[in-house]
Ligand code: HEC
Ligand code: HEC
């Protein structure tokens with residue numbers, strides 16, 4: 001009997017059909033091929049992105065940038081001299097201002113409302129809340145583009161990055177109060193054990209945004225000390241951290257090894273540079289929520305607020321929308337210099353003759369032996385101290401928010417001592433150079449600004 005006829009005899013055929021059907025059932029939940037893997041790290045270390053070209057093509061089509069409006073001539077009367085109520089775009093001329101109005105109408109206003117979405121008959125009036133929100137958004141966009149280049153680089157953002165032609169961006173979040181649970185032993189579930197899309201249908205907490213993108217809870221799973229003590233790393237914190245990580249991966253359409261090396265999720269040296277960008281992204285998102293959206297809460301009508309009365313907020317997907325760089329890294333901001341920063345910055349007022357100087361010296365990560373080259377603000381401090389015999393200098397050391405708390409305190413102190421030595425060796429009597437331990441030694445601002453020593457002069 002030939003092989004063919006063996007396969008085609010009835011009992012074998014039934015078995016084959018059953019197997020095929022079973023396989024179909026098994027694979028029903030999987031993605032239809034082709035599925036490709038692209039290696040992103042050295043061979044053999046399992047750093048790869050899984051890509052399905054079919055899904056990618058759809059995503060690509062959805063994330064194209066609209067054609068930019070023609071550039072505006074640089075000269076012409078200032079908008080603020082022609083219009084009555086210009087509070088933010090004071091640096092623009094009329095042509096540039098009109099261009100911004102046209103662009104935001106395209107990017108944000110519902111097509112049937114056009115300018116009327118933000119304006120009534122009197123263009124100068126602020127009685128529509130949408131105009132008041134839009135004004136703050138103009139400031140927010142300039143702030144992102146000029147102060148958060150650590151995250152958005154030169155690519156920057158425009159209103160379109162989040163809004164994409166919608167009045168309310170498609171991806172925003174509200175504080176999720178969860179379901180009311182029974183009282184008793186199992187009362188608080190910490191937002192867990194309910195499959196939820198935020199955390200990739202896992203049973204992890206469904207609101208990792210409130211602690212991390214509104215609050216500034218530590219995103220940690222690994223304790224720095226062997227024994228419980230001051231270290232607050234807990235299982236709960238771990239759950240929340242993983243929920244955030246899953247939501248971040250989804251927002252960017254990547255997997256964990258886009259940022260981490262799975263050998264150690266915590267170690268920065270082994271992580272990809274993208275993790276650093278993401279670190280800034282977390283801080284930026286927090287800043288946007290607390291600095292811009294939350295303060296607008298009372299400006300919004302009630303129907304725009306969440307069940308707890310909170311305002312719609314930003315997370316990674318508000319900008320990224322499933323892509324590793326919003327709009328695949330295509331820069332719209334480069335065509336809209338009006339939204340990148342002030343176009344004609346007002347010249348800084350000349351310094352008064354006897355201004356009291358402040359010294360700020362910045363340090364590299366984990367370093368206290370020397371401050372960054374080019375930081376010469378100490379020169380003015382020394383000069384001032386030499387010409388004012390009664391003046392004293394107070395020196396405070398700071399560290400950034402990452403790393404071991406104990407080590408950080410040592411670093412902050414060592415940095416302060418280094419600067420004190422420098423002042424003394426420049427001829428300032430030690431009695432006039434005081435170490436001033438700050439209440440909170442974690443410096444503010446982004447980590448590069450945080451790792452610093454401040455020298456304030458007491459005249
Ligand atoms: C998404 C909201 C929004 C839309 C849509 C919009 N504007 Fe505006 N408009 C503003 C804001 C905000 C200001 C104030 C800007 C500032 O304070 O710097 C403003 C100010 C103005 C002013 C100055 C009025 C004055 O005397 O102070 C004019 C004129 C104007 N817009 C025209 C338009 C036109 C024309 C359109 C439609 C093509 C339009 N705007 C669409 C938000 C909007
Ligand atoms: C980082 C993301 C982001 C960017 C960039 C952004 N917005 Fe928004 N915008 C939001 C969020 C979040 C809300 C709150 C959603 C809501 O209305 O409840 C919002 C709301 C608004 C609203 C109120 C909408 C409504 O109907 O309630 C207006 C108007 C608006 N934005 C204008 C702008 C303009 C103009 C720009 C560009 C200068 C801009 N936005 C840039 C995130 C963004």
Ligand code: HEC
Nearest residue numbers: 219220221222245246249255256258259265266275278279
């Ligand atoms: C877009 C980049 C990015 C992706 C994708 C990402 N992470 Fe993270 N991860 C970070 C950053 C940034 C931190 C540090 C956050 C901080 O310190 O504020 C972090 C921290 C962590 C930590 C805490 C480490 C410690 O010090 O205790 C763990 C664990 C972790 N990530 C796991 C994961 C897992 C699992 C995934 C995939 C589901 C993932 N991450 C996806 C960027 C990323």
Ligand code: HEC
Nearest residue numbers: 151152153155156248274277278281282315316319324325
């Ligand atoms: C205001 C909009 C905005 C928000 C919110 C935002 N990002 Fe981004 N992100 C950008 C832009 C723009 C870029 C592109 C910068 C560039 O071209 O290098 C970017 C780039 C990145 C990159 C680098 C990707 C690469 O391939 O190099 C990572 C990683 C990233 N973002 C993670 C995050 C995470 C995580 C969050 C949320 C915690 C977040 N972003 C929130 C706008 C945003």
